[in-house]
Amino acid sequence: MTVTVTQPQVPTTAPAAPQAHERLRVTRQRPRWSELRELLQLRRPTLNPVERRLGAALSIGDLRTVAARTTPRAVFDYVDGAADAELTLRRNRDAFAAVDFVPDYLSPVDDPDLSTSVFGHEIAMPLIFAPTGYTRMMHHEGEAAVARVAARNGLPYTLSTVGTSTVEDVAAAAPEGENWFQLYLTRDERLNKELLDRALAAGFTTVVLTVDTPVAARHLKDIRNGLTIPPSLTPRTLLGMARCPSWTLNKLTTSPITFASLSGTMDGGAIDAVRVADVVFEPTLNYEHLAWLRANWPHHILVKGVLSPNNARRAVETGADGVVVSNHGGRQLDRTPATLSVLPAIREELGPDATVILDSGVMHGQDIIAAVALGADAVMIGRAYLYGLMAGGERGVDRAVSILREEYGRSLQLLGLGSTAAIERQHVRVP
Numbered sequence: 231m232t233v234t235v236t237q238p239q240v241p242t243t244a245p246a247a248p249q250a251h252e253r254l255r256v257t258r259q260r261p262r263w264s265e266l267r268e269l270l271q272l273r274r275p276t277l278n279p280v281e282r283r284l285g286a287a288l289s290i291g292d293l294r295t296v297a298a299r300t301t302p303r304a305v306f307d308y309v310d311g312a313a314d315a316e317l318t319l320r321r322n323r324d325a326f327a328a329v330d331f332v333p334d335y336l337s338p339v340d341d342p343d344l345s346t347s348v349f350g351h352e353i354a355m356p357l358i359f360a361p362t363g364y365t366r367m368m369h370h371e372g373e374a375a376v377a378r379v380a381a382r383n384g385l386p387y388t389l390s391t392v393g394t395s396t397v398e399d400v401a402a403a404a405p406e407g408e409n410w411f412q413l414y415l416t417r418d419e420r421l422n423k424e425l426l427d428r429a430l431a432a433g434f435t436t437v438v439l440t441v442d443t444p445v446a447a448r449h450l451k452d453i454r455n456g457l458t459i460p461p462s463l464t465p466r467t468l469l470g471m472a473r474c475p476s477w478t479l480n481k482l483t484t485s486p487i488t489f490a491s492l493s494g495t496m497d498g499g500a501i502d503a504v505r506v507a508d509v510v511f512e513p514t515l516n517y518e519h520l521a522w523l524r525a526n527w528p529h530h531i532l533v534k535g536v537l538s539p540n541n542a543r544r545a546v547e548t549g550a551d552g553v554v555v556s557n558h559g560g561r562q563l564d565r566t567p568a569t570l571s572v573l574p575a576i577r578e579e580l581g582p583d584a585t586v587i588l589d590s591g592v593m594h595g596q597d598i599i600a601a602v603a604l605g606a607d608a609v610m611i612g613r614a615y616l617y618g619l620m621a622g623g624e625r626g627v628d629r630a631v632s633i634l635r636e637e638y639g640r641s642l643q644l645l646g647l648g649s650t651a652a653i654e655r656q657h658v659r660v661p
């Protein structure tokens with residue numbers, strides 16, 4: 231059989247260039263200063279280096295980069311790092327990255343309503359500040375600064391039992407704020423009761439009981455860096471501090487770092503990191519402790535560190551009002567699943583009435599949308615605000631919130647959604 235291949239008709243010659251008289255006429259003029267001035271946009275340079283750095287940060291990742299420059303290596307690694315091989319740390323981020331968004335256009339989204347409610351209380355967006363210990367080590371302004379930003383932005387703030395400011399300090403710094411208290415239940419019932427009484431008297435509304443710390447996990451970076459809390463002065467740490475003169479000066483000229491809520495409660499004395507680990511990591515913690523807490527706390531209780539439907543159900547049956555689906559940001563048991571991947575089953579188990587909050591790996595406004603679509607009432611952030619704090623104190627935390635809010639609001643609009651309430655399961659696809 232003969233096959234005839236026909237060549238496509240390709241012009242063999244290029245079109246003739248236009249003649250001089252056919253060319254487009256461009257009208258020229260002398261450059262005019264009045265028009266140039268508009269284009270030049272000469273802005274006054276920002277002289278304050280902190281403001282300049284924060285203004286240039288467009289994402290939480292940018293704040294992290296600044297934080298790595300402004301904070302001694304050992305302190306930065308303490309925040310940034312995680313347990314063992316840091317597998318869970320990466321899984322958390324990978325799970326968010328794997329979510330597809332399915333937009334739904336043609337509904338008005340001109341002024342999206344970001345607000346939501348947690349425990350019947352309206353908050354500005356589904357974002358809560360997670361408890362982080364030793365916060366004054368990251369930046370001398372510490373917990374008080376974070377609580378002030380939270381209050382200013384209409385968001386709850388959670389103070390850690392191992393915070394470096396007391397419940398009273400936080401209440402004084404953010405009297406209008408919605409302040410929550412994270413509890414490590416210890417063997418010392420008198421201490422537990424005293425902490426709760428102080429939190430109640432200081433106006434704290436919710437207690438978050440952390441349950442994923444039966445023992446301390448190993449953070450290899452901290453061991454290698456020789457990190458102690460407060461940082462001790464070794465040739466290595468001194469070198470790290472010399473790289474960050476502003477951090478060091480602030481540290482030397484502000485009050486020493488202590489486990490503020492615990493100091494004075496424990497035998498009336500100061501408490502160091504070794505003793506704090508003995509106190510807060512409690513291998514015998516069980517449901518009876520939760521029942522004790524229920525009997526001794528009149529407001530809401532959340533159990534933090536839940537990763538299975540069974541654990542979630544039993545926590546609620548024992549008296550909790552909800553759970554924080556959390557793997558401690560990958561800082562406790564490595565190889566736990568990404569929180570986003572276990573969230574739908576936990577929501578299904580608890581039904582619509584229990585409060586379900588998710589944390590671990592939230593670094594972008596779109597992560598908040600993904601979590602809400604898969605069943606969370608709100609998310610908590612830890613490192614995201616600590617990067618801001620290390621990058622620029624209170625102003626840095628403000629920047630972190632404004633970045634997340636902008637990303638969240640814009641992404642809602644791009645999805646075609648006019649409010650947090652409009653986010654539904656159908657707007658995301660997960661592998």
Ligand code: FNR
Binds near residue numbers: 592
């Ligand atoms: C924490 N986290 C924590 N959780 C808690 O219940 N009590 C605590 O004292 C601390 N301390 C702490 C210190 C630091 C430096 C970090 C980074 C985290 C865990 C925290 O509440 C939250 O679960 C995670 O931070 C969430 O993960 P992301 O947002 O950091 O990825």
